[in-house]
Amino acid sequence: MLSLFFFLLVLYEANGGTHSFKAFYTATTGINGFSEFTVISAVDDVLTAYYDSFTKQYVPRTDWMRETEGPDYWKQQTDVCVGTEQSFKNNLQVAMGRFNQSGGIHTFQRMYGCSWDDDTGEVDGFKEYGYDGEDLISLDLKNLQYVTTLPQGVITQVKWNNDKAQLENDKQYYSQICIEWLKKYLQYGKSALMREVSPQVSLLQKDSSSPVTCHATGFYPEQVAISWLKNDEEHHEDVELGELVPNEDGTYQKTSTLNVKPEEWKNNQFKCVVEHKGKAIRTIVTEDEIRTNNGNVPVALIVGVIVAVVLLVVAGIVGFKIYQKKKGFKPVNTSDGGSNSSSSQTGP
The missing domain is CATH 2.60.40.10 (Immunoglobulins)
Known part of the structure; x- marks a missing residue:
């Protein structure tokens, strides 16, 4: 599971000259032995923290995150993830109902993040939702509105677009709060993230x-x-x-x-x-x-090819799509039509 998401992060890479924070929430159903809910976060496409429904612990995946944030931080993020897990399972059931499905293998995803160009100072953000590997609804940050191309997403689109306070909250989060945390994490991992190693x-x-x-x-x-x-x-x-x-x-x-x-x-x-x-x-x-x-063929090439093939197979089974376009993560509490509250978002 970790390898799969690391693979997704690499394909969802940031442009040169920019730094990024990205968070991925995934709820699944119908896959035996597979985590029903997973949260990962990454800075500059380096996996920094991870949570799944087996361990129910939000844990660091780099030494520099482990060494800079104390036990209170990880407990707080774990509590948020545990609460988010149930809401995302509800999200998945709502989505299945919208698509008139009662069983089978299905996934519901939320991906959000922000980027900062340390040369120009330009900032950007994204928040996207997907169901079974297809775009469901996303935030158009420039025009500050949610958009969807599917009829199943219209109910949520209308509800969220009518919540002007939440839209302004989104604007503040992606233009300020997320950027502040990104810069903080970059400082934490400066020696690792800012290094240069020639090929x-x-x-x-x-x-x-x-x-x-x-x-x-x-x-x-x-x-x-x-x-x-x-x-x-x-x-x-x-x-x-x-x-x-x-x-x-x-x-x-x-x-x-x-x-x-x-x-x-x-x-x-x-x-x-x-x-x-x-x-x-x-x-x-x-x-x-x-x-x-x-x-002698380099061992790294053999390992890399094997990893890539395995990940592609897993990705095909699960149906993940590579989407192209304050502490901790913000879960979404969804019942009829969904909620877009940002009061419980975690790291950043």
Whole structure:
């Protein structure tokens, strides 16, 4: 479960130059052995705290959160999560009723957060709800109104848009309170979140007739660009870019595969160019540089691929969607039409 949400966080990455806080609430039903309610929080896409219905404890997932917040903080957040669990189970039942469903596997999600650009000072926020992996209702912060494209979300949309006090509360939270907590958490984890680690670059090949993969790993932060040059000119044909994948140590890895015949890269000069934090690593494709199954393939790549495949399978089963667009988290108390109270939101 933790790995699944970490995978979602990586795909839901912030733009370069910005910092972000994100919180994910998920209620599930019909999945044996799977947590019925889960809460996670993340700063700059690093998992910082976690709660599930098995342990019923909101616990830190980084040393810097564990060392900076005391027992009172974690007890308070745990109490909020326990209360939120029941309300989200109610939310899920309400949603099932709206969609005329009485059984089966279903999920109800809330995702919210804020971002801050430490260069420009620009701030932004988002709050979105989803049901069975589809958008249900979301906050349009610019126009300060809730929007939905589904008839099942209209009742809640009208109710929340009529609550002007709550809309103003949302505005204050995402433009001020959330940003204040984000800056506080960034200070807590400065040594980890602000670090820069350059990538290690390898050329990999299954066998002599297989495509050549440029593998960059061990880098932080996650923004990286991998490109190919053919005879010192940009080459985009027959190139397959891989997804960003997290490593267990908090760094990242990514691949780009060149699908050309060996005779072509032997008769031309191909270079893999990996750019990270203003630095470029250029590796020329030659037989001496390529590592194959006959040699050592980096263990990190094998682990990363396995993790990515497992997570994709789990994500498909559960039906999660990657959504594109004060202490602690704000649960939503929903009965008929739902409530949008922010009085019980937790961290930040």
